[in-house]
Amino acid sequence: MENNLLEVHRLKKYYPITGGLLGRTIGHVKAVDDVSFSIQKGETFGLVGESGSGKSTTGRTILRLLEKTEGEVRFQGIDVHALNRQELRALRPRMQYIFQDPYSSLNPRVRIGEALGEALLDHGLLPQAEVRERVLEVMALCGLATYHVDRYPHEFSGGQRQRIGIARAIMMNPDFIVADEPVSALDVSIQAQIINLFAELQEQRKLTYLFISHDLSVVEHLCTRIGVMYLGSLLELAPRDELFLEPLHPYTKALLSSVPLPIPKKKRERIVLQGDMPSPANPPTGCKFHTRCPYVKDICRQEVPAFREVSTDRFVACHLV
Amino acid sequence: MNALVEIQNLSTYFKSEQGVVKAVDALDLRVHEGETVCIVGESGCGKSAAAMSLMGLIPEAVGSIVSGEIWFAGRDLRKVSKEEMRKLRGNELAMIFQEPMSSLNPVLTIGEQIMEPIMEHQGVSKKAAQARAVELIELVGIPRAKEIAKSYPHELSGGMLQRIMIAIAISCNPRLLIADEPTTALDVTIQAQILDLLLKIKEESQTAILFITHDLGVVAEMADHVVVMYAGKVVEVSPVVELFEEPKHPYTQGLLRSKPVLNQRKAKLYSIPGQVPNPTTLGESCYFLDRCDQCLDICRVKQPPLRDGGDGRKVACWLYEEEITRGK
Numbered sequence: 001m002e003n004n005l006l007e008v009h010r011l012k013k014y015y016p017i018t019g020g021l022l023g024r025t026i027g028h029v030k031a032v033d034d035v036s037f038s039i040q041k042g043e044t045f046g047l048v049g050e051s052g053s054g055k056s057t058t059g060r061t062i063l064r065l066l067e068k069t070e071g072e073v074r075f076q077g078i079d080v081h082a083l084n085r086q087e088l089r090a091l092r093p094r095m096q097y098i099f100q101d102p103y104s105s106l107n108p109r110v111r112i113g114e115a116l117g118e119a120l121l122d123h124g125l126l127p128q129a130e131v132r133e134r135v136l137e138v139m140a141l142c143g144l145a146t147y148h149v150d151r152y153p154h155e156f157s158g159g160q161r162q163r164i165g166i167a168r169a170i171m172m173n174p175d176f177i178v179a180d181e182p183v184s185a186l187d188v189s190i191q192a193q194i195i196n197l198f199a200e201l202q203e204q205r206k207l208t209y210l211f212i213s214h215d216l217s218v219v220e221h222l223c224t225r226i227g228v229m230y231l232g233s234l235l236e237l238a239p240r241d242e243l244f245l246e247p248l249h250p251y252t253k254a255l256l257s258s259v260p261l262p263i264p265k266k267k268r269e270r271i272v273l274q275g276d277m278p279s280p281a282n283p284p285t286g287c288k289f290h291t292r293c294p295y296v297k298d299i300c301r302q303e304v305p306a307f308r309e310v311s312t313d314r315f316v317a318c319h320l321v
Numbered sequence: 322m323n324a325l326v327e328i329q330n331l332s333t334y335f336k337s338e339q340g341v342v343k344a345v346d347a348l349d350l351r352v353h354e355g356e357t358v359c360i361v362g363e364s365g366c367g368k369s370a371a372a373m374s375l376m377g378l379i380p381e382a383v384g385s386i387v388s389g390e391i392w393f394a395g396r397d398l399r400k401v402s403k404e405e406m407r408k409l410r411g412n413e414l415a416m417i418f419q420e421p422m423s424s425l426n427p428v429l430t431i432g433e434q435i436m437e438p439i440m441e442h443q444g445v446s447k448k449a450a451q452a453r454a455v456e457l458i459e460l461v462g463i464p465r466a467k468e469i470a471k472s473y474p475h476e477l478s479g480g481m482l483q484r485i486m487i488a489i490a491i492s493c494n495p496r497l498l499i500a501d502e503p504t505t506a507l508d509v510t511i512q513a514q515i516l517d518l519l520l521k522i523k524e525e526s527q528t529a530i531l532f533i534t535h536d537l538g539v540v541a542e543m544a545d546h547v548v549v550m551y552a553g554k555v556v557e558v559s560p561v562v563e564l565f566e567e568p569k570h571p572y573t574q575g576l577l578r579s580k581p582v583l584n585q586r587k588a589k590l591y592s593i594p595g596q597v598p599n600p601t602t603l604g605e606s607c608y609f610l611d612r613c614d615q616c617l618d619i620c621r622v623k624q625p626p627l628r629d630g631g632d633g634r635k636v637a638c639w640l641y642e643e644e645i646t647r648g649k
């Protein structure tokens with residue numbers, strides 16, 4: 001499709017497990033296992049799932065912060081994993097990454113102003129004389145007081161540091177941002193500020209986001225389409241309203257019913273899943289979810305369900321749907 | 322009815338390089354038998370410090386309780402000896418924490434760690450304690466209990482470890498269980514399992530629970546009564562239904578409005594402006610002043626006291642002063 005900014009095709013990222021005396025590869029952790037989806041220009045695509053589902057690895061492999069094992073990532077038609085170092089470097093400013101904890105990605109001895117301007121100078125995007133002005137402009141845009149420009153990272157609160165993380169990404173004037181759990185470490189009142197900032201920036205700058213989160217209420221608020229991951233695979237993909245009002249996959253249903261709602265005494269039918277997510281080093285045969293699925297049938301233990309389109313733009317991998 | 326826990330005017334201060342931090346500032350709190358009270362608030366509001374004060378676990382090097390009374394089952398815990406306090410902890414008073422991995426000993430088996438308080442407090446034989454440990458592991462919903470008793474913490478998942486922590490906590494049938502963010506580090510499907518387990522324990526053994534959390538969804542699910550804290554102070558106390566239906570304090574209102582809720586999407590989220598004040602530079606004004614959209618002149622000069630509305634609700638806000646005094 002022409003409208004697609006990003007296309008992910010059968011992406012795989014495996015990590016070898018070594019063992020034995022000779023340190024040979026004796027197996028693989030399939031962190032991302034045959035994942036395909038596309039993101040349209042200007043949309044916010046959400047990836048949800050529990051810890052260990054492979055959502056962050058997917059995000060990082062898309063930006064080629066990690067090398068893929070197999071598959072293809074096309075960003076505006078460019079095969080990201082086929083680029084050489086120089087070409088990749090030239091593409092970097094257009095795709096940016098925001099971390100959960102921006103503090104750990106900031107040098108404690110570098111003033112914020114410098115940290116924000118660094119990449120602009122490095123990539124030669126602006127002459128030195130204009131960098132500071134641009135830093136101040138973006139700081140204001142991201143809700144940071146411009147007189148804080150000469151402060152050090154430790155002088156900022158959690159919410160302000162996340163604003164710095166966002167400012168650093170915006171600085172490069174990107175088309176696409178992967179935001180990895182950007183509000184998970186924040187308190188509710190600050191979280192709302194940052195969520196609104198993401199929405200405002202998107203509108204002003206026509207940004208496209210891949211928003212990775214385990215928090216379904218935040219994802220519902222921000223995302224236009226959502227993919228649900230489990231043990232490295234996508235189990236369901238749907239536009240927001242369809243997914244939240246009428247989830248198809250048993251895992252999505254369980255996930256949604258597990259979210260505690262701030263409505264006391266409300267009786268809900270809750271699907272409490274038994275047990276834990278199995279280890280990605282040794283995933284179950286057939287459908288990866290079958291060990292915890294309340295509706296499991298024989299076929300689920302034997303055959304991997306295809307990830308197929310069940311109606312326009314709705315995909316699900318389940319034998320029972 | 323006498324309360325199981327009655328905290329009066331408790332203040333716990335921490336020392337810091339920038340000055341004294343009033344982590345808990347004149348706290349009043351009550352927990353009745355069989356009741357779940359949730360303390361809710363954001364990071365640094367003093368909710369954990371309140372629980373640690375109650376357990377007598379504030380490290381001397383960092384801070385201390387400077388005033389107040391902590392009554393538990395007819396005894397003032399500030400006046401009991403260290404030895405007596407040690408007998409209470411893990412026995413009548415038990416606690417579970419956010420990170421089970423860091424509260425368990427990595428070189429002892431799960432079974433040994435469950436047996437320890439049982440042998441210590443109930444004076445039973447090793448064999449009886451062993452049997453009880455296996456029973457408890459089953460009770461918290463872990464299959465293959467005998468095998469699990471022989472395993473070490475690193476062999477279990479986060480959700481299982483939290484179940485083990487709960488097993489240890491309930492091993493001596495405590496009268497009060499303090500749970501400090503027990504599900505915050507867990508995935509939502511595992512959180513649902515743990516919350517269900519705590520509800521079941523409460524129902525079956527009538528254990529009172531003091532539940533500390535920042536998650537309003539968890540509050541709605543667990544609490545009978547809610548205490549909202551901000552910057553070391555209690556700003557609102559209310560039965561759970563009333564709090565969510567008609568929050569009184571502007572901070573509670575703001576918190577509820579700024580949380581995205583499943584299937585109730587709004588175009589724009591409300592957000593409380595600004596951030597929590599620096600705890601070392603608090604003055605005479607209301608601590609929420611800078612972030613409040615309904616503030617009055619008096620809020621700038623005088624801190625509002627926590628007033629009892631007579632309907633089971635308390636609020637510390639000048640907006641209700643007239644309403645409350647008129648009602649009396």
